[in-house]
Amino acid sequence: MKKYKDTLKIGLAQISPVWLDKEKTLEKVETYVSDAGDKDCDLVVFGEAILPGYPFWLPLTNGSEFNSQTQKEIHAHYIKNAVQVEKGDLDGVCQLAKDKNVATYLGIIERAQNRGGHSLYCSLVYINQEGEIKSTHRKLQPTYEERLTWSPGDGHGLVVHTLGQFTVGGLNCWENWMPLSRTALYGQGENLHVAVWPGSVRNTEDITRFIAKESRSFVVSVSALMGKEDIPTTVPHFDKMIENAPDVMADGGSCIAAPNGEWVVEPTLGEGLFTGIINFNQVLEERQNFDPAGHYSRPDVTQLIVNRERQSIVRIKDE
Numbered sequence: 345m346k347k348y349k350d351t352l353k354i355g356l357a358q359i360s361p362v363w364l365d366k367e368k369t370l371e372k373v374e375t376y377v378s379d380a381g382d383k384d385c386d387l388v389v390f391g392e393a394i395l396p397g398y399p400f401w402l403p404l405t406n407g408s409e410f411n412s413q414t415q416k417e418i419h420a421h422y423i424k425n426a427v428q429v430e431k432g433d434l435d436g437v438c439q440l441a442k443d444k445n446v447a448t449y450l451g452i453i454e455r456a457q458n459r460g461g462h463s464l465y466c467s468l469v470y471i472n473q474e475g476e477i478k479s480t481h482r483k484l485q486p487t488y489e490e491r492l493t494w495s496p497g498d499g500h501g502l503v504v505h506t507l508g509q510f511t512v513g514g515l516n517c518w519e520n521w522m523p524l525s526r527t528a529l530y531g532q533g534e535n536l537h538v539a540v541w542p543g544s545v546r547n548t549e550d551i552t553r554f555i556a557k558e559s560r561s562f563v564v565s566v567s568a569l570m571g572k573e574d575i576p577t578t579v580p581h582f583d584k585m586i587e588n589a590p591d592v593m594a595d596g597g598s599c600i601a602a603p604n605g606e607w608v609v610e611p612t613l614g615e616g617l618f619t620g621i622i623n624f625n626q627v628l629e630e631r632q633n634f635d636p637a638g639h640y641s642r643p644d645v646t647q648l649i650v651n652r653e654r655q656s657i658v659r660i661k662d663e
């Protein structure tokens with residue numbers, strides 16, 4: 345990509361996972377990264393926790409029951425299928441991103457080695473067009489029942505990246521409702537915001553346009569899909585899940601809003617790779633009258649402190 349490219353083609357990879365199966369879902373993700381590259385996308389985005397899937401079982405199987413053998417067995421299966429970035433689980437995606445020259449935002453369930461390797465984090469990984477993992481953002485605050493299986497993250501991944509003329513950053517799901525988390529990215533020059541979701545039009549139809557208007561940035565919301573038929577018979581306690589599962593658990597709603605709040609791509613249903621083209625000049629036009637981190641801020645009155653240190657319980661000193 346030319347460093348000063350004014351326009352970007354964005355791919356919205358709205359797909360269902362091969363639920364709770366890391367290897368098969370990776371194959372599907374790689375297919376869509378390749379397809380995005382073939383369609384000349386500069387960036388392709390996947391939904392929250394797509395690899396290996398969102399914990400839809402929790403409300404279906406009494407997930408809050410303490411010391412439940414059922415919950416232990418499902419959680420163990422989830423851990424086994426979680427992503428170990430340090431062990432190269434994303435090497436294939438990285439190679440494709442490089443080969444196809446397409447940057448990638450991918451929602452994963454991370455089995456973090458620096459936290460012992462047994463707890464799970466909802467993470468958003470950014471891979472640049474050279475195939476390098478440039479950030480892994482662990483969701484700061486899991487939402488409601490998510491706290492039964494995901495751990496709270498840290499600020500290490502609150503960073504932005506250069507993509508053509510744009511500066512891109514991203515947040516997971518309801519983090520996008522956290523004004524200080526958004527501000528942490530605005531203050532670093534973000535003008536292309538990526539919001540990933542487990543999948544629901546009700547989540548994306550309002551906040552996508554709201555963030556665009558607040559930040560005067562392009563906002564890309566990408567959701568996943570999940571239906572009753574997507575629950576594999578091989579997952580532990582399939583019978584309990586299928587008994588209570590609605591036909592549709594995640595219906596998509598991926599979309600792109602422009603800096604003035606107008607739709608570039610309206611909330612979309614169904615599986616597929618949807619695309620939209622954005623133009624950097626529109627950011628500059630809308631910042632003329634409002635810039636939340638620039639001329640319309642008052643750092644002498646209010647400031648935000650961001651701790652981007654990666655948190656770990658152990659600091660090892662061998663000498």
